[in-house]
Amino acid sequence: MAESSKEELLELIKRLTLKISDLFSSSLNNLDTHSIGAVAGLAVAIFFTWRLLRSPSVSQRRQQKRQVASSSTPGVSAHSNAVVVPSGVCSTSEDSRAQNVVDEFFQPVKPSLGQIVRQRLSEGRKVTCRLLEVILEETSPEELQKQATVKSSVLEVLLEITKFCDLYLMERVLDDESEKRVLAALEDAGIFTSGGLVKDKVLFCSTENGRSSFVRQLEPDWHVDSNPEIISQLARFIKYQLHVAPFRPERAAANVFCAPSLEHFFGSI
Structure with a gap:
């Protein structure tokens, strides 16, 4: 469920980035104060969404603790220990994708x-x-x-x-x-x-x-x-x-x- 939510958030960020880029490229000279405020608000929202994506969720932390505890419990086979993967590794690619989306948004828009x-x-x-x-x-x-x-x-x-x-x-x-x-x-x-x-x-x-x-x-x-x-x-x-x-x-x-x-x-x- 968490994976699906992150995918949806990433998709949303990408769509917002494309729409804002189109807005800047098509009407850079016609932006009024309200439009600039809206764009700034979206930029802040995207930034904080990215920060949230970077932070491991509570459930992931609990899962990580359980995995660590089980690996230290006697009787657990070596094979079971070998497949334990820290949750931080799973989120690395997602963090990278989120970072790329945010970096793409904050690139300066070159006027035509x-x-x-x-x-x-x-x-x-x-x-x-x-x-x-x-x-x-x-x-x-x-x-x-x-x-x-x-x-x-x-x-x-x-x-x-x-x-x-x-x-x-x-x-x-x-x-x-x-x-x-x-x-x-x-x-x-x-x-x-x-x-x-x-x-x-x-x-x-x-x-x-x-x-x-x-x-x-x-x-x-x-x-x-x-x-x-x-x-x-x-x-x-x-x-x-x-x-x-x-x-x-x-x-x-x-x-x-x-x-x-x-x-x-x-x-x-």
Whole structure:
């Protein structure tokens, strides 16, 4: 009966561990005070249950005493003494299993990339981002007249942003062929297949000021750019900006963050 109870308790602990892990991984950012208190209570309950499992029961202790007494009584055969096993040995594997369950529960829950993106963007819902040097390998409009190459390292972060943000990409180009080349590169990279970004949200202009004008009209929560002049111009109009630069530049304003790449800012590399 005691063995069955321990098995049931172990099963219960495992189920609670799985449910709490799911709760943390799916809604880490949405836990309120009551939810955190409930989780803490469950953690304490699991811990004390484990402590109880580690302690031999009263009946086991009595049984052990009887076994010791019988082994010291004259007339008991050597064969009978050989099969006497201390109850502590029986509980060793159970203690180990309980310890494993508790250790598994108390392991830190690593946030997903989606959770990190939402946290870093402070729950912003609209993002504008230039293409050159941020999404594309190329660094100038002249290069786009020859080719357009999407950075493979930025794709995962970009797709996470499109899941919960209204994302607009923009760039200065010198001709219509460059536009087509950029759109084809984005499509080949699978950026339009997630449903969060459509071709109509990829904007092109003929001047840097044109890009600045796009951003001010859209009024995003975040703008990502690699041009320090654009960053400086928009600092007083946009809530947050990310300045992408290979070397850490002087911070233009308190609401401007700096990183060597978009993916680096979100810690995905």
